[in-house]
Amino acid sequence: xxxxxxxMGLALFLSAAGFANGIGANWGTQSxxxxxxHIVVRMLRDNGIQKVKLFDADYDTLAALGxxxxxxxxGIPNDMLATLATxxxxxxxxxxxxxxxxxxxxxVNIRYVAVGNEPFLQTxxxxxxxxxxxxxxxxxxxxxxxxxxxxxRITCPQNADVYASSSDMPSGGDFRADxxxxxxxxxxxxxxxxxxxxxxxxxFISLYTDANFxxxxxxxxxxxxxxxxxxxxxxxxxxANYDTLVWTLQxxxxxxxxxxxxxxxxxxxxxxxxxxxYAQRFNQGFMSHISxxxxxxxxxxxxxAYLFSLIDEDAKSVQPGNxxxxxxxxxxxxxxxxxxxxxxxxxxxxxxxxxxxxxQKWCVMKSSAxxxxxxxxxxxxxxxxxxxxTALGYGTSCSELDAKGNISYAFNSYYQINNQLDSACGFxxxxxxxxxxxxSGTCKFNIMTRPYYGGASDWRLGYLQGPFGLALALILFMxxxx
Ligand SMILES: *[C@@H]1O[C@H](CO)[C@@H](O)[C@H](O)[C@H]1NC(C)=O
Ligand SMILES: *[C@@H]1O[C@H](CO)[C@@H](O)[C@H](O)[C@H]1NC(C)=O
Ligand SMILES: *[C@@H]1O[C@H](CO)[C@@H](O)[C@H](O)[C@H]1NC(C)=O
Numbered sequence: 385x386x387x388x389x390x391x392m393g394l395a396l397f398l399s400a401a402g403f404a405n406g407i408g409a410n411w412g413t414q415s416x417x418x419x420x421x422h423i424v425v426r427m428l429r430d431n432g433i434q435k436v437k438l439f440d441a442d443y444d445t446l447a448a449l450g451x452x453x454x455x456x457x458x459g460i461p462n463d464m465l466a467t468l469a470t471x472x473x474x475x476x477x478x479x480x481x482x483x484x485x486x487x488x489x490x491x492v493n494i495r496y497v498a499v500g501n502e503p504f505l506q507t508x509x510x511x512x513x514x515x516x517x518x519x520x521x522x523x524x525x526x527x528x529x530x531x532x533x534x535x536x537r538i539t540c541p542q543n544a545d546v547y548a549s550s551s552d553m554p555s556g557g558d559f560r561a562d563x564x565x566x567x568x569x570x571x572x573x574x575x576x577x578x579x580x581x582x583x584x585x586x587x588f589i590s591l592y593t594d595a596n597f598x599x600x601x602x603x604x605x606x607x608x609x610x611x612x613x614x615x616x617x618x619x620x621x622x623x624a625n626y627d628t629l630v631w632t633l634q635x636x637x638x639x640x641x642x643x644x645x646x647x648x649x650x651x652x653x654x655x656x657x658x659x660x661x662y663a664q665r666f667n668q669g670f671m672s673h674i675s676x677x678x679x680x681x682x683x684x685x686x687x688x689a690y691l692f693s694l695i696d697e698d699a700k701s702v703q704p705g706n707x708x709x710x711x712x713x714x715x716x717x718x719x720x721x722x723x724x725x726x727x728x729x730x731x732x733x734x735x736x737x738x739x740x741x742x743x744q745k746w747c748v749m750k751s752s753a754x755x756x757x758x759x760x761x762x763x764x765x766x767x768x769x770x771x772x773x774t775a776l777g778y779g780t781s782c783s784e785l786d787a788k789g790n791i792s793y794a795f796n797s798y799y800q801i802n803n804q805l806d807s808a809c810g811f812x813x814x815x816x817x818x819x820x821x822x823x824s825g826t827c828k829f830n831i832m833t834r835p836y837y838g839g840a841s842d843w844r845l846g847y848l849q850g851p852f853g854l855a856l857a858l859i860l861f862m863x864x865x866x
Contacts, residue, residue, distance in 0.1 A: 407671065407726050408435030408455070408690035409713075410647055413442060414697040416772075416801045419718055419736060420836045421448035424695070427718055427736040428454055432728025437646060437690045439501060441482035444838045450490030457496035457539075457690075458482060460523070462512055465500050468522050469515035475522035476529060484530045494536055498646070499523050502543040502584060504563050516540060517569050524577055533577070540570055541582040541646040544625055547632045553613040554682065557628035558635055568636055575638050583629055584647035584692070587621045587666070591657050592705060599657075604669030616681035622648070622670065627682040643683070647692035649713070652721055654706030656779025664722040667691065667713060675727050698772045698801070706774035717741070717833050740834040747799030747809035748792035750816045755787055763811040764794045771797035775827065782827035792822055793829065800832035 411424065425448045428436065435455040438445060449456055460468065460478065468475045479497075486492035499520045503512035520540055527533040546567055549556035559567040574581060587602035600608035601621050610619040618624040626643070633641050650666035651658040670689075677686040696712035715721055718736025725732050753760075767773070773794050775782045782793055795815045802808035809815045822829045 406432065406434040406728060408437060408457075408688075409433050410439075410649075410690050410693040411436045411445070411695070412439055412693055412697050412700075413445065414700045415695070415716065416699050417716065417833050417835055418838075419695070419739060419833065421445045423718065423736050423738055425449055425452050425454070426738075427714070427734075428452075428694075430729075430737070431733050432726060433694075434728075435690065436694075437496075437498065441478075446482075446486045446492050446494075447490060450486065450492050453493060456492060456494045457498050458494055459498040459501060460519070462500050462503050462508075465503065465512050465515040465519045468499075469518035472522045472525060475519070475526040479523065479526035479530050479532070483527070483532060483536060487532070487535075496537050496539050496580075496644075497523055497527070498582065499538055499540050501541055503540070504546050504566070505543050506545055510562075513563065513566055517566065517573070520570060520573060524573070537579040538577065539574065539580050539582045539644065539646075541584060542567075544583055544585050544629070546583075547629055549628050549631075553611065554616070554618070554624050554627035555613050555631050557631035559632060571633065571636065571638055571641070575641055580642040580644045580688075581629070581633065581638075582644040582646040583626075585622060585625050585645060586647070586649075587625075588650050588657065588707075590621060592655060592707070603665055604673045605665075613681075618681070620673070622673070623680045626680050626687075630680070630682040643688070645687060645689035648689055649692035649711055651707035651710040652712075653710040653781050654702075654708070654774040654777075658707040658710060659779075659781075660722045663713075664724065667724055671724070671726055702774060706777065706780070709772060709774050716830070741831050742800065742804050742834060744821075744831065745804060745817050745819055746822055746829050746831070747795045747804075747815050748818050748822050749788055749795060749814055753814045755791075757814060759812040759814060760791060763814055764791055767794040767798035767811070771801045773797060784825055785827055789822075789824075789827075793827070796822070796829050800830060803832065803835060 409428070421444050429452060433454070435457070436449070437457040437459070439459040440461055441458045446456070446458070468478065483494055483497065487494055500512060500516050503516045520538055524533065524538050527536055527538065545560070546563060547557055547559050550558065558564070571581060591597045591599060591602050598608050601619070604620050604622070606619045608619055610617045611624065616627070618627070626645070629643060633639060648670060650663040652660050652663045674687040674689065679685045679687055691713060693711045695714045695718060696710055696716045698709050698716055700708045702708050713721060713724055713733060714736070717739050720733045720735060723732040771794070774780070776785070776790055776793055777783060782789070785793060795809065795811055799805070799809045809817050
């Protein structure tokens with residue numbers, strides 16, 4: 385108790401004094417096998433990550449964050465905006481259940497509510513234009529009613545595509561013309577309520593979508609030819625993009641508005657520019673870039689940022705690209721992908737502790753199976769549609785595999801995601817289970833972690849594991865169906 389309250393006291397003192405600017409991380413949970421949130425919270429603490437940004441308000445996640453001192457930004461998904469926009473009652477319920485309860489019962493250090501996630505993204509075709517602002521108003525009103533508005537601030541994370549520069553220089557920045565009126569309305573409201581502007585900045589996406597984008601400009605090594613804008617020079621896209629926002633806010637009368645970089649990072653697989661070398665170079669470069677607290681030419685001072693992301697999520701939509709499932713600085717099982725010094729510990733990032741894995745076995749194509757078997761193509765499509773084949777293809781970690789390797793990779797992914805169920809390694813007799821690791825070079829045939837069932841308290845989980853677990857689970861199941 386003593387130690388804990390001392391820790392909390394120190395954390396409060398530091399944040400009150402404005403020093404708690406340490407690095408944050410985005411903790412998403414769109415995975416087939418999420419880690420136990422207690423393991424993740426311990427990993428955050430072991431790595432000195434003091435802030436997390438969530439995309440929802442999952443009960444178990446928030447419960448695990450209780451009394452950790454870690455600052456939390458909870459999120460409201462876009463599909464809830466319409467409801468919250470039309471009903472103050474719904475906003476009050478949301479705040480009561482997903483903010484107030486966690487603060488008062490478990491001392492969760494909730495500091496922000498993110499209302500929507502990039503709701504004005506161009507690909508949404510304006511679907512959330514009408515609902516974002518009223519939802520923001522209702523959530524703020526609900527925070528006021530709950531007496532939490534001084535402790536918890538609203539914000540509305542936007543993609544950097546909400547602003548652009550007319551001159552290709554930061555000083556030419558302004559909000560995108562088609563959404564300008566909506567942005568001004570939101571920014572004014574945030575400003576009136578001492579709330580920050582949150583922006584997600586992605587040099588990787590610029591490189592991905594524009595073949596002519598100068599690669600070096602995405603990084604922080606000063607190797608690209610600098611851009612001069614008045615008295616400022618820019619040799620990396622992050623600074624220029626951030627300052628385009630600073631100019632945009634200033635031009636519209638909000639020059640002092642605090643800015644949070646809600647997402648910044650680099651993926652490691654699924655595209656030719658998504659690899660360990662580039663991701664390490666970008667993330668380490670970013671950490672070093674902001675570590676001195678010198679800020680950007682337009683905004684000297686510390687930068688408040690959340691890395692995107694903490695852990696890979698193998699169930700994310702690949703509609704934006706196959707790299708979507710590979711943004712983590714940690715793999716699906718909480719192992720670091722590359723060395724990264726966050727400046728928060730004496731070493732690089734360290735792995736999650738206490739992670740449990742399924743057995744050491746894999747599902748591969750039978751050696752007797754023929755490549756021209758008519759069942760191959762539909763089997764692979766079936767597996768890839770339900771599992772994760774984003775490490776296959778040009779420029780990926782498994783691009784060196786031959787045709788058979790490709791097929792095995794797909795079969796194994798499906799088998800692991802289905803918890804090594806025997807029936808998940810059938811594929812019309814084309815597949816078989818092996819005990820030796822088929823991984824080769826950079827291509828890893830992963831063993832999945834043991835599923836975390838959530839909700840269930842630890843003792844029940846404990847019983848369901850181990851040699852008697854299956855028998856007990858069966859008995860419980862039979863009792864349930866009677
Ligand atoms: C609280 O958040 C969860 C997770 O985002 C959501 O499913 C639920 O509907 C929210 N509760 C209320 C009362 O709105
Ligand atoms: C947006 O519009 C385009 C073209 O009209 C369409 O292809 C796409 O499916 C739409 N997206 C959404 C999210 O409505
Ligand atoms: C392996 O699969 C990927 C993705 O489906 C494909 O692009 C590649 O050509 C395949 N390689 C071989 C050797 O079949």
